[in-house]
Amino acid sequence: MIALVDVKIPAVESDTPLVESLSVKMEAGTWNEIIGPAGAGKTALFEILSLRRTPPKGKLVIAGRNISRLKKGGLAKLRREVGSCPQEITLLPERTVVENTILPLVVRGMGREGLKTAEETLGFLGLMHRRDTPVGCLSEQEQILVGLSMATVGSPKVILIDGVHERLESGSRGLVMSWLKKRSQKGSTVVLLGRKALNRRDDATLWRLKDGAVERTGEVDRC
């Protein structure tokens, strides 16, 4: 579950906030899409939700924990429940695909079963044939898939994707969407941030960021 109460999202280079007060609640196991034009504050919101930065104002609760009350150790523990894939994907280019994918599981202390889980993820996303290839040798599309596999491996409670799904080719995008759907059905809260809504699920929730305000629409736009 994710809850933001009266969260202010500041602009990077001006005093005018992108969103003055954002209050949303996303239940566990739900599919959520936050859309808006460039500069609407999606990436800033992603950085807040993925616990990379803290907002100047407001309350954020993730997986039942209020982050303003957490110390460094508590934040680190909470990050283990969050899988995130930013727009600028950070990978270890000299390490293989499977090494990159297993990294979040290593942090969570998973040993051999972690390898099996990582291979399952790679298999579903069509990367198994590239298992032992250094990530630096992959195409951009494949690198995005590795970033997404890192965000989703091991079914974290929250999965956050910041726009990279929109850069995927249609075939890969279909694979990723069905993989994310499986994660959602397993109980992960999926949050996609992008310019356009993608999902056609009836139970998906769409949040639209525009002109410094957020608006919830129960039905996702068709695109």
Next chain:
Amino acid sequence: MLRSPLSLLGEHRWSAAAVVLCLGAALWILAALVTAGLQTRAAVEGWWELYTPAVYLEADVTETAMGALKTELEGWPQVRSVALEDREAAMTRLVEEIGAEEVEALGITTDLMPAVLLVEPVLWYPGEAETLSRLQALEVRPEVVTVDVPSPQAVAWVNRGRAVVLGPAVIALLLWIGALGGLAVFLRRLQESERRENHLLEVFGASAMALRRPTIWRGAVLGFCAGAVAGGLFLPWSLSLDTFVAGFAAEGAMSAVSSALISAALPVIGLSCGTLVGWAGARPRQVSEVPRMKGLLGWERE
């Protein structure tokens, strides 16, 4: 970490070897100079005891006056202790030194023997010369016959001994601190080469301690290796020095067991210092900051 923290040391093996050798040499120099200084100090103290200042008292001085003077001397900050050697003790010592027959032939009786206050100054106290002149000044008192103090040359030797002990030890300590600084820089370089991995590990929930652990490990291993190098250099050096020192100052000689113990302690000292440097140097350094949003990650991407 996906790989052992030591694998990165293997990738930079030549730099790591240079760091170990420099650190080991600095630790050996420090240990050698400190132990040599302590040996010199022991030798100087041994010589100094031969020159213990003595205050000879008049034969008719009362025990009360002797006690008062003893108490007064004990109150001086430069004086460690004062021993009263009364006439009987002085007679016993004289008999031991020249024999009872000789004493009898000279017609020396206990009444003629002077009582003596043996003054032990605090060694290494600043201003021995001043202490000695203060003691010398006691001669003007009616109850004092004479005061026997070491010659100015002896005091000068003590001062030289102090310089021998302190000077090089301070230089060696600075050298060791400098070498530890070099270790810290090397560890930081290795850590910065893993910034991307640390960033990812932190994003996915690695604790601060987990991110610090590889650098602490590397510091401990390099420190231990440097200590082992220093121990290997120290033992033969110490044994050969002892043979030399024992030739002219038995007080300064160190036993082979002590040398072996110090050699064994050096790897532990290296391990402790390396661990400490690794722990202190393993803090993250933020490279970017978004205005108006406080960063929660220590290992930002560059």
